[in-house]
Amino acid sequence: MTFSTYINETEGPPARLPLTHATDCIGFHSIMTAQAITLPEKCKVFNREIVYSFYGRPAYRVNFKDDAAHSELAYAPVCFVLNPSEAPVDAIYPFDTGGFERYRPFIHHNLTLEDFRLPGDIGFAQKIVARFFGSNRRYYDAAAHGAADVPVLEFAASAYNSLIQSQGRGGDDRNSCIEVQMSPPLDIRNSVLAVAMPVKMADNTAILSYIKSINATILPYRIKDRFRPIELAGLIDHLVENFYGNAGYLND
Secondary structure (H helix, E strand, O other), X not given: OOHHHHHHOOOOOOOOOOEEEEEEHHHHHHHHHHOEEOOOOOOOOOOOOOEEEEEOOOOOOOOOOOOOOEOOHHHOEEEEEEOHHHOOEEEXXXXXXXXXXXXXXXXXXXXXXXXXOEEOOOHHHHHHHHHHOOOHHHHHOOOOXXXXXXXXXXXHHHHHHHHHHOOOOOOOHHHHOOEEEEOOOEEOOOOEEEEEEXXXXXXXXXXXXXXXHOOOEEEEEOOOOOEOHHHHHHHHHHHHHXXXXXXXXXXX
């Protein structure tokens, strides 16, 4: 049995969650202009162009390697919340693939990323939530309860089960955040549910017109005159969580 077969046998998946795609204000402007998500270069992990999103959680940290304080709005994060029904999915992984080598303490050296690859059907993401978390609420909180019924020969499932329940200080919630891959250019005109962005962006006439044209909700947040992008991740998370709560996504 493969990992995908094991996941596919899961019954009673919870309601479907939206997808999140994070960028910064410059990236947002490019998306607004093109009416689509495009990419300037190939992914270094898979050596092809990929639009990355996460299932449910706004887990990607925009400009996270930049520890400097900035006054330029261009560095501030923007998060798109997307309807998965309108997104053509290529593949799904149960974690952030960019951190795969950091998960090695829990994953046998002969297991590769392809052992964890799931088909491009968003139903697999729902079944991961059901199998390892039990509810959308627990999944959003990264509160894995694990699976008690992993067959002895299901090595990929067993490794993932151990990874998401680990209590070590290394890593973050991306080790259990479901990655959803799509191909660029990704037309998002009919799929945007909400966009989290700085208030200064949300007050702009052109941006307001764009958001209205795609029938989306603005989730505004305030920032200091000088800020570090990584420090704003919690604000985005809080806004998206409230949006989900009001829409009933976490009521399970």
